[in-house]
Amino acid sequence: MAIPENIQTPQEEEESDSDEPLMSGTGTVSKEITDEEIIQRWDETLKKWHQNLGQRPKQVHQLARKGVPEALRGEVWQLLAGCQDSKEISEAYRVLIMKDTPCEQGILRDINRTFPAHDYFKETGGLGQDSLYKISKAYSVYDEEVGYCQGLSFLAAALLLHMPEEQAFGVLVKIMFDYNLRDIFKHGFEELQLKFYQLERLMQDNILDLYEHFMELNLEAHMYASQWFLTLFTAKFPLFMVFNIMDIFLSEGMGTIFSVALSLLKDNRKELLALDFEGILKYFRIHLPKKYRSEDAANELLRMAVGTKISSKKLKKYEKEYFAVKEAQMQQEDPVERFERENKRLLEANMRLETENDDLAHELVMSKITLRTDLDAAEDKVEILTKELLQATGVLTEMKEEKNRLDTESFQLKEMCRRELEKAEQEASRNNAIIAEYKMICTQLSERLDKQTMAAKEEVVLIKAQVKGCARCSALLSTDGQISAGDAGTSQTESEPQLLEARKQVRELELELAQTKLALVESECKTQDLTHQLNGALNEIQASKNTWFQKTFNSLKEATAAKKPEKE
Numbered sequence: 312m313a314i315p316e317n318i319q320t321p322q323e324e325e326e327s328d329s330d331e332p333l334m335s336g337t338g339t340v341s342k343e344i345t346d347e348e349i350i351q352r353w354d355e356t357l358k359k360w361h362q363n364l365g366q367r368p369k370q371v372h373q374l375a376r377k378g379v380p381e382a383l384r385g386e387v388w389q390l391l392a393g394c395q396d397s398k399e400i401s402e403a404y405r406v407l408i409m410k411d412t413p414c415e416q417g418i419l420r421d422i423n424r425t426f427p428a429h430d431y432f433k434e435t436g437g438l439g440q441d442s443l444y445k446i447s448k449a450y451s452v453y454d455e456e457v458g459y460c461q462g463l464s465f466l467a468a469a470l471l472l473h474m475p476e477e478q479a480f481g482v483l484v485k486i487m488f489d490y491n492l493r494d495i496f497k498h499g500f501e502e503l504q505l506k507f508y509q510l511e512r513l514m515q516d517n518i519l520d521l522y523e524h525f526m527e528l529n530l531e532a533h534m535y536a537s538q539w540f541l542t543l544f545t546a547k548f549p550l551f552m553v554f555n556i557m558d559i560f561l562s563e564g565m566g567t568i569f570s571v572a573l574s575l576l577k578d579n580r581k582e583l584l585a586l587d588f589e590g591i592l593k594y595f596r597i598h599l600p601k602k603y604r605s606e607d608a609a610n611e612l613l614r615m616a617v618g619t620k621i622s623s624k625k626l627k628k629y630e631k632e633y634f635a636v637k638e639a640q641m642q643q644e645d646p647v648e649r650f651e652r653e654n655k656r657l658l659e660a661n662m663r664l665e666t667e668n669d670d671l672a673h674e675l676v677m678s679k680i681t682l683r684t685d686l687d688a689a690e691d692k693v694e695i696l697t698k699e700l701l702q703a704t705g706v707l708t709e710m711k712e713e714k715n716r717l718d719t720e721s722f723q724l725k726e727m728c729r730r731e732l733e734k735a736e737q738e739a740s741r742n743n744a745i746i747a748e749y750k751m752i753c754t755q756l757s758e759r760l761d762k763q764t765m766a767a768k769e770e771v772v773l774i775k776a777q778v779k780g781c782a783r784c785s786a787l788l789s790t791d792g793q794i795s796a797g798d799a800g801t802s803q804t805e806s807e808p809q810l811l812e813a814r815k816q817v818r819e820l821e822l823e824l825a826q827t828k829l830a831l832v833e834s835e836c837k838t839q840d841l842t843h844q845l846n847g848a849l850n851e852i853q854a855s856k857n858t859w860f861q862k863t864f865n866s867l868k869e870a871t872a873a874k875k876p877e878k879e
Contacts, residue, residue, distance in 0.1 A: 330593075333600040334674050335465065336426025338549030342381045349374075353383055360390060367391075375562035376617045378555045378610075385473035391561035392485040400484060401477040407449035414451040414459035418444060424671040425464040427678035429550075432468060434682075442476050443468055449480055454487065457496045461664075462541035469545050469553060490564055495540055506540050506568075507532035508636075509629040513573050513621065521580050528588045534663060535595040539572050547600040552609035559617065566621050574616040575599065596670065735848040742841040749834040756827045763820050770813050 344350050356368050371391070379387045389395040412418070422440050426432040431439035446467045451459035466486065470479035487493040494502040510532050514522040525531075538546045543560060545553045560567040576583070579599055583591055603609040 330597055331677070332597045332670055332674070333547060333549070333604070334428035334678065335424075335546050336429030336432060336468070336550065338551050338553075338604070340381050340551045340554060344380060344382065349377065350380060353380060353387075357383070357386070357390075364390070364395065372562055375558045376613075378613075379558045381554070384554065384558070385478070388470070388473060388482055388557070388561055389478055392482045393489070394478070394481040394485050397481045400481040403453070404449050404477050404480045407452045408445045410452045412448050412451045412459070415448070417461070418447045418451065418459055418464070421461055421464045421671075422447070423675050426468045427674055429468075429472075431472065433678060439468075439471065442471050442479075446471065446476060446480050446483065450483060450487070453484065454493060457487070457493050460496045460541070462538065462546065465542040465545040469543075469550075469557060472550075486561075490560070492543075492565070503537070503540060504533070505630060505633050507536060508633045509626055510536060510569060510572055512629045512632070513569060513625075514576060517573060518576055518580060521576060521583060524584055525591075528591070530588060530591060533660065534592060536572060537663065538667070540568055543568065544571060547596075549600070549604055549609065551606055552603050552613070555609070555613050559613070566623070566626070567616070569621050569626070570616040570619045571613070573621070574612055574619055578612055578615065731848065731851075735845055739841065739845050742838065746834060746838045749831065753827055753831045756823065760820050760824045760827075763816065767813050767817050767820075771810075774810055774813075 352370070353374060356370055356374060359368050360371070367390075375387075375391070386395070394400060422444050423435065425443060426439075429439075431437075432443065434440065443464060447459055447464050450463065450467075451457075463483075467479060467483055470482050473479075474482070495506065496503075511522065511525075514525070538544075543553075544556050548556075556567065556571055559570075579594070579602070582594060582598075586594055603612060
């Protein structure tokens with residue numbers, strides 16, 4: 312059986328101060344650990360306890376008074392009750408749930424009234440109600456003398472919120488037998504009448520003015536305290552308060568009920584003194600449980616309760632007084648009057664139980680109305696969420712189509728850029744090869760020109776030397792070695808064809824050098840143009856990449872922004 316992770320109830324009426332009674336099972340109990348020191352102390356205590364299960368560690372008493380951490384309650388309650396490893400009870404439980412019980416109708420009637428404010432028990436036929444039914448049925452078969460009494464289901468429900476069915480049944484059996492709670496249900500609730508007398512005597516000793524006020528109004532303890540004893544305060548009070556009372560009860564026993572009851576009366580003394588008979592009954596039924604909806608108020612009450620010492624000797628003394636009074640009444644009282652008084656008491660008890668039954672029926676109706684409202688709201692929300700899901704699915708489909716289109720465009724753009732880049736790289740490689748070839752040709756031509764110039768100069772020097780060796784030709788040369796102008800020069804030039812040829816070659820070489828230099832300059836210009844074109848192509852490729860990414864991102868943003876107004 313799954314145990315609820317967080318013990319909580321979402322009912323808004325918990326915060327209401329109306330005349331509606333606080334529904335049972337109200338309150339939030341978190342498993343979050345806030346006090347690391349307490350957890351550490353419990354961890355050390357439990358380790359020590361498991362080493363010797365027969366002896367309870369001394370520090371358990373004080374730790375239980377401060378409240379057991381919610382995450383540890385299931386384990387600690389079983390240890391406190393002494394049934395942490397009771398295989399016999401677990402095996403008996405599996406057999407008992409298969410048997411029939413004469414209390415079937417009463418159990419089924421009370422199941423829907425038990426903790427109707429709690430999520431785990433509110434669903435008719437749900438997991439929580441099914442487990443509660445099986446435990447109540449098993450106990451009615453197990454304890455035939457008591458059977459099933461109204462109030463047992465609340466105690467069983469509190470246990471089920473902390474442990475599986477078998478363990479919860481085991482703890483319930485221990486509480487009823489070892490803690491003597493079953494005595495209250497036996498012999499026409501005679502033991503319960505004793506508890507009422509003891510409570511009134513405690514009021515007389517500790518809250519005399521309130522006791523006298525109740526006596527003046529003929530307000531008896533059974534009119535307001537019956538559920539306190541029969542259910543261990545589980546029927547009306549918030550869960551965090553109920554569980555803390557259970558911590559103390561399992562640690563200290565039946566005296567806890569008197570301590571808490573007396574503290575409740577002390578804490579509400581002023582309010583109760585100001586009310587009449589009907590007002591007091593209404594206050595106990597409605598306003599008193601609501602006063603402890605906050606954990607601070609509940610904790611303050613429990614601090615008062617653990618500080619209220621009620622000795623077993625005093626309770627024993629009150630018990631002797633009770634039986635002495637009963638004996639005196641029986642001896643002095645006429646049998647007819649005694650039967651009439653008993654009949655009156657039973658009628659009053661019957662009226663009280665009918666009132667409680669009406670209250671529980673009202674709680675059941677209110678819980679069903681709340682469930683119907685919650686169900687309608689949930690169905691409306693499901694419908695809205697379904698529409699939103701369909702819209703989101705349509706948007707997702709459109710987005711996928713847009714993504715596929717953009718992926719296709721991106722692939723095409725990448726292919727185009729790749730081809731352009733390859734083309735530009737090939738063009739650049741070709742231009743680099745041409746430039747290298749031009750450079751090589753220019754170098755060869757420059758070397759060739761230098762060689763021809765040197766050869767021409769050497770040839771001129773040789774010719775001048777030959778001219779100087781001739782007496783007739785030497786007259787044609789000037790002192791600085793230049794050939795004289797005029798007819799003589801003309802005739803000399805005509806007479807020396809080699810010199811003319813040499814000069815012609817020099818002029819051709821000079822022209823060829825000028826043309827080569829011009830070609831070199833043109834190739835450098837072309838190289839610069841090609842470099843600019845390459846850089847431009849690279850920039851265009853990068854820009855096209857950025858533009859594609861930006862367009863894709865913008866289209867996604869626009870599509871998302873366009874869908875938001877549609878949802879709204």
